[in-house]
Amino acid sequence: MKFASESDLPLEIVAEFFADVSSALSDGLVLIDSHGKVLLWNNTIQNMTGISAANASGRYIWDIAKETWQYSHEREQMYEESRKFVLDTVNSHSGSLHRRIKFPCLAANGRKIILGINLFKKTFGNEPLLCCVLSDITDLFPEIDSKILFSESQSHEINMRTPEISPQEFLKEEALHISAEKYSRSFRFAPISLTITTLNEGKIIDVNDEFLRNTGYTREEIRSKTVFDINIWESPEVREQILSPVKKWKPVKNREIIFRHKDGSFHNYIFSAEPVRIGEVDCIVSNFIDVTETRKLEKALRVSEEKFSKSFMLAPISLSVTTLEEGVILEVNDEFLNNTGYKREEIVGKTVFDIKIWEPPEDRNRIIPILRQGGRVKNIEIVFRHKNGDLHNYIYSAEPIVLDGVACIISIFFDITEKKKLETALKISEEMYKTIFESSGSAMGIVHNDTLVLVNNGMVTLSGYSKKEMEGKMKWQDFVVPEYVREIRRMAKELATKEVSLINKSEFKLRDSNGNIKDVFCLTTLGPGENQYVVTLIDMTEYNNLLTQINEISKREQQRVGELLHDNLIQYLTGISLLVRTLEIKKQVGRSIELKDIKKIHDLVGESLTLAERLLKGLFLVEIDYEGLPSALKNLATSVNDIYDITCTFEDNGEFDIDVMSATELFYIANEAVHNSVKHGKSTEINIRLYESDCNFILEVSDNGIGIDEKRLKQSEGIGLKLMKFRAKMIGAKFSIKNKKDDKGVMVSCTFPKKN
Structure with missing residues (x-):
């Protein structure tokens, strides 16, 4: 491979140049050879994808693209298109090429992100290399079509022959490009207001999003305008004075100014400016x-300090401020x-020990x-000693x-000597009662x-009325349903004639403010x-509603059992009756009774017994007192296996000393959770687990179903969930339901404290 220096350098040397630069970049950097294999994979892209450099090095880039593609149903298509794209880019006749791609992928933490990929093809001697610079642009493109995006990528090919360059020059060129992009993004998304204007005319060249949000302008409203056009400065003269340096x-640096927003309101700002030259223009x-709100707070603080x-x-009780350690009176x-009889000049600046006000002096040490x-x-x-020596x-x-x-102390104290002592003691007692x-x-x-x-x-929560609306204004019977008022008043009068310890109990209905x-x-x-007299009200609405729903479920269950008996067992018994009648008629007319007729009756009786056994399992779900909770849960798992043809297992870790009532409630919680997994969770595997810790018994039911929407769960009014929570509350257990950590299925748990 020939470089501008006419020396032969292996790809490892080129990759080493890139590695030196990539370690200082906050963007991802990937270097790909002419065969599509990864030469360099920096830490940033490793953190984005969760794929380590060791795992990525030497792999084909289209294999990695397929693995990280956001849309799993398109991964085969992604594999083919990315392979074709990379090879076409490598084999293109252009010596240098630049393309931009938007690539939806899954980040290491499972979050869906959009990567902006700047892809550069550079030829070193006769060896083409692809350099990819990757940035997270999810905030710019919160939604993106799931189509393969190579068809949307923008490319810029250099058709003329490009002079051969050294790796150092190439890296310098790419670093400059990356720096420009970073500056643009930093300017646009900076959390403080930024502007670029011409120095003399005040023409607005660019502003960032925070400037627009603060001032209320849109980008179109200020495009090609000057600061004088939008009248943002308090006055032109002020701008001239501030910008004279x-x-x-x-x-x-850090000059306080006043800016006028679009709505005409004035705001305080801390202002800094730096001269720059853009082209031939001073800017x-x-x-x-x-800092408008800060100034308001400072003003409010000054007013508060004055108050x-x-x-x-002017407070009508004695107040003092002293240092914590030395007791200096400030x-x-x-x-x-x-x-106390002192004058201010006699004690300010002295310590409480100088004037011997504490009696005894060491009593201060307890506070x-x-x-x-x-x-x-x-x-x-x-006890305080006054100036005249009185205690x-x-x-x-x-x-x-x-x-x-x-560190100081602000102290409040008032004299309770003689009558004041009794009055204050009474006040303290009333405060405690309240x-x-x-x-x-x-x-x-x-x-x-x-x-x-x-x-x-x-009472405010129960009635919906405020204290201001009730205290001293409302009769408490005002929100009681009318037919109960007479009885309540009778009981109130009764209190005056009975023993002080008498407590009357009653139930009634009230109407809240809504x-x-x-x-x-x-x-x-x-x-x-x-x-x-004192009234104490306990809201029983939810409890009574739950009892009503339980009764309704009981009635529906009775009807269901009746329907099962009618539609199934009775049909079998009717069939048996008809067959017996047929045999009777055959006997009467002298016909022989065949063995197959008896076999039919035998089969129907067997099927009837099987059906009856299943119905009994539905009616008598648990025999806790005889078998114990583990055996009942094991039978539940077996029953679910038989009825629903799914895998339901049970496991425990020993013997459990749980009373019958608590064990029964735990069983029904497990039963409800299991059937919810089958009916709503679409589960194929359910595990029931009973085990103990140092202080608790823990019952868990987990499945591999579709999970639950936890937002909807918080708003759920389903009777099944209410019943499970109610049963747990009845035995003092802690109930929870949530998706498992691997997002596959639901975990229902009930933690029941052991007996002391």
Whole structure:
């Protein structure tokens, strides 16, 4: 092979030149010899396809194309077309050739991507080589026809004889081309606004997508316009002032300016610009970042700080800010000074140990470790010494903050000495009661004279009304279905005449704010105040609906069994009856009874017994108490094998101490999962597995079916799925259903805790 230097270099040397460059590229690079075999396969294309360089080297490129082609039903066609394409390109009379191809393929992680391939044919001496530069262009072509795309590829052939070049010159030429393409893509998709304009006239040469998104313009609206035409600068004079250094060929960095958007709104930007020469024209490359929201936030922060300062000083409770470690007093509010008797100048800058305010001084040490770890101190009782030496009891709260990089404490405390101590203690008690009230997990309300005076979030969820709509305004019977109101009021009156511990229980229906009727279980008991009582409501709607659906299924199952008996077993018995009658008539008329007649009766009886046995298996699915759960699951697998003619296996790892009720529910979960696999999953193989871990028994049913759409699964209202979840909940088990990791089939699992 002859190069421009007239020296003979083997292909391995040429490939080595390419390898040196390819290691620094973020695009894929493939080098192919004149026979279509891969000489070079860099790390980037390896990461894209999952095919290693060792696996690709020496293989025909059309074999790899077939393997990675996105459309599996077209892979044979891809093999033939890619082979013809490569060989035709290699054998073409053109010394140099450039083609662009869009190639849909499967990435290493299984994601479907579109590769943009720049294919270059270069001849080194008499040896043609193909160089492919590959980029992920999926974002540019989110959808692409599944047709083989060689017919759409653009090619540019150089028909004149091309001078022989060295590998170094070729690589330099390709690197320049790749660099230009990368710059264009980086400009277009950069996350900040970029523009190129002429320096003097301000003519817009190019803008990126982020500029258009920010300003509201379309590319057509600004094409061939100047910045003065679209009036984007606050004024021409401002532009002249900002860009004066650029005209002296110096950059402008991080200047704050105001730009006018298409809708006329003004926005704050951080602006930088660099002079460049494009051809013979002086231009500016500008980048700018919209900081309008940042400025608004800064302004809001200043206002907030002012509000905080005023609130701090004028707060009706004592506040102080001290350093965490040394206890240096940085600031106190007026109420602190009024309570303790100090003046501000007497204590600011001193430590709490200097003024001996803590009693005893080491008592401060019990809060420091908590605050040092970022925790809060809330409502603890402490003793402070005032300036006159008097000791006062305080309720103290503190939170760690950082001021100018220094760990500090903002403290809140109020004097509970004498009467205030009792009042504050009562308030704390009420807060604790409210916390319990809010975190109960059920819908709760405190009622006074039938009016809701306090409700928790559970009541908001159940009724659909907000706290604002209910508290102090609504009678809680307002959303109870009318026929139940009299009974509820009777029970409420009853509470006043019975023991305090009395709890009344009832069931009724209520109507939420959207008009939906819900079944609820109600508990009423005496409340915390006079003439008050507490109502607790538990939503039973879903539970009752499920019971109704179970009853409906039971009825349908009864009807199904009746139909099976009528359409199958009774038909056989009728046939037997007719045959017996025929034999009776033969006997009466003196005809002989043939053996084949008796055999018919025998066969029909045998078929009837077989059918009856199958029907009984459907009626008595499981005998947990006698055989145990593993035996029942094994019988289920055998039954599925016989009935559906598919492979259903069962495996376990020992004996299982599971009570009859729990084992029965687990069996029915497995039964439902298996039949769903057959009916909906179109499975040919099902595996039932029962095993134990340290703390749990685990039941798994997996198949090789078509899987499930997990989005649709979350919205599913199917009775089968509800029943499985319901059964798991009844025995305190954790239920899950999901596609298997290999995307082939479904895994249903139920984790049941062992007994202590």
